[in-house]
Amino acid sequence: MSHKIGYLGPKGTFTKVAVDALFNGEKKYSYTTIPECIDAVDQGHVTYAVVPLENAIEGSVNLTIDYIIQKKRLKIIGEVDVPIRQHLMVHLDNQHNWKEIEKVYSHPHAIAQCHRFLHAELKRASVEYATSTGAASQYVSEHPELNIASIGNHLAALEYGLTIVKKDIHDFDNNHTRFVILHKGDTDHSPRKLKVKGYKTTLMITLPTDHPGALHQVLSAFAWRGINLSKIESRPMKTGLGNYFFIVDIEKKWDDILIPNSIAELEAIGCSIEILGSYPYYFYES
Amino acid sequence: MSHKIGYLGPKGTFTKVAVDALFNGEKKYSYTTIPECIDAVDQGHVTYAVVPLENAIEGSVNLTIDYIIQKKRLKIIGEVDVPIRQHLMVHLDNQHNWKEIEKVYSHPHAIAQCHRFLHAELKRASVEYATSTGAASQYVSEHPELNIASIGNHLAALEYGLTIVKKDIHDFDNNHTRFVILHKGDTDHSPRKLKVKGYKTTLMITLPTDHPGALHQVLSAFAWRGINLSKIESRPMKTGLGNYFFIVDIEKKWDDILIPNSIAELEAIGCSIEILGSYPYYFYES
Structure with a gap:
């Protein structure tokens, strides 16, 4: 079965490199901005969207997080890190x-x-x-x-x-851009070309109040369970200055005990949690 | 005395808005990329450089951090948050x-x-x-x-x-871009137009090994001293995949006891610390 896939274009971008690495001959549609691309999957014009999430050359990555958070029906269902070689x-x-x-x-x-x-x-x-x-x-x-x-x-x-x-005229080696696949709902039957390297769960955590050590308390919930974080980033809330939420990547596939228990405890101390996705990340092969 | 100030141009950008808010009639020079602008202050062509550090519209902000880290002689000596109104x-x-x-x-x-x-x-x-x-x-x-x-x-x-x-046709309210002033050395005699709102200290922290809870241990050093963090962001090391460093903003002016002691303890457990600056942040007034 052939799926429609949207990506941040035009042709010849690094997002196109990511899309071609991830998906075989499915129909690929180029969008000119990240919001347009995310809307396309939200409104059902395409089944999947591939957008940059970190370190992008050609897109404002903060926009990706802003829009994913707005579109709660969309989940991150896969990730690939593409080396940026100029x-x-x-x-x-x-x-x-x-x-x-x-x-x-x-x-x-x-x-x-x-x-x-x-x-x-x-x-x-x-x-x-x-x-x-x-x-x-x-x-x-x-x-x-x-x-x-x-x-x-x-x-x-x-x-x-x-x-x-x-070849390779960029100043810093080991530059990578992280691309994610967005999808509506839980039914992901599309074959991937790449091998699975591991699993991640991405959470958006809003702290109850901005008191010293609140973040430390949040991290305790993961640390004592031996859950490693591969990313943590504080981002300003759009509702006013001085308020932050956190995007946290857990190096772990969704399970029935450890992650749900961590989340339940964090909610009990007043945090608000959104699950942005629990998904495989792939080895990149050009 | 009139100083030369470099900024990420051209005219009519948000960086220019920040520069005009921060500095009076000094000579202002437009640079077309963030590295050029940072080089200009490093090489002494300008005394100060103003560049975006977060949420930029017109610059790749990750480049700013990459270049500041390379140019160890440069310090962040001031900050202003400019509302992004389109x-x-x-x-x-x-x-x-x-x-x-x-x-x-x-x-x-x-x-x-x-x-x-x-x-x-x-x-x-x-x-x-x-x-x-x-x-x-x-x-x-x-x-x-x-x-x-x-x-x-x-x-x-x-x-x-x-x-x-x-007016104000942007999708999200409360969008801000954080701009910093970079300067070589500690001699900052330039008058600012804006009132001081508070102080921050920005650290780059590299963890000794990527073991579960390492970050939690780092945050403990600040948490038990009642030092609040206003930002934390993990960033991939350029030396290879899987290694991260952290950019941490402490809501505190440099002191002689609490911050130096925290740093000494973190170094004792194997962390590497770079002080990117301890500086005032200003109220923005258009």
Whole structure:
């Protein structure tokens, strides 16, 4: 059975890399903003949506959390961490004189990620901003007469027929973006291409009052049960300044005793808990 | 004495709003990426740099933390939280027929933040992406013959002479972006325009090993001393997967006993601590 899958586009983005790694030949639809993509799955236009949750190049990740929290029917049902590797690419006609490139096009975040490389290797080149690494690469592909380059991933090179002249030009190694699959309801029958690496449960925890040590008390509920947290992030409430909620990732699949008991205790001391999902995370294979 | 101040530009961005709120008539220099802006203060081209640290519209905030950590000589010396209010603006000639706007221009993140409004009020209008809210507003100001609009802040309207036809069109109220002032060394003699609201100390804490409850142990050092944390965020180490460090904001000015003792104890149990700054945060006044 073929499912419809929405993703944060356009083609040649890192989200598209994640979607292609996760799903086989299903129908894939590109959306231009994270809210549009999340709405599409909420309203049933697509069965799954793939959006960045952390460290994104081309999307405001805080928006993802804001929207997931609003759309309570949607659950995170899977995750993959994609390495962010940026390459310098040119039109085939210009592959031999890339050191004389006059302009480099890309999304501002991608340009910023390759700051040191540009400064050291292409000092004479000016920088031009595009709305995505995909749009930049498209422009370069359409202008063989100009000695220009774009910065993007391998998929952008493939998609727009560009030649990669310098690989891995990003400043920091081990940059990853975490992508999640969103789905309405609990019926997930779609096959994944990737192997399961482990399981996570993501909770949104709101503290009763902002008193010293409240967070410490919350973490105790997990710590004494030997439950490890792989992520904790405080985020401001949209209802006013000074109030925070926490997004917590537990390194554990949902069970019938430990997680429900932790949650019951936290609710008993006045916390409010939302379960954003309990899901597998996958090994990434390009 | 007049200081040079760098900020993440261009004109009409929210960072410019923060800079103008913080500093009087000093010389202000616009930089196009966060790393360039941070380098400028590190290399002495400017005395202060103002960059977004959380929830930014126009910059990748993770880059800010990555670069601050690299540049150990730089300290956070001040902070201001700026409310993010997005407005719909048009050329004066088109102010009476904005309901028939054909295209809306803005940065993709700003468009995404106004998703509901655009869907409800300007369903017929298409969306066009620009590299910043400033660039979008400039384009609208230069094309009075087109019935188009941009989304941006009040400063963008002022800067490019546009008329705001609909105020506060963002989906979520109480959206704020946190901006910090970076400075090299401890000599901060620059006057601020804003009143001090309180003090914070920001630490980067690396745990010795990834064992269950390690974070809980770290928080204990603060909790039993009655030191409140206003923020905690785990971030992946750039040295490999599965390792995290934590950025922690303590709601307390540097003192001679409590904070140094907490740090000494954390170091004794194998944590590594970097002090990113101990600084005032200010009331924002537009």
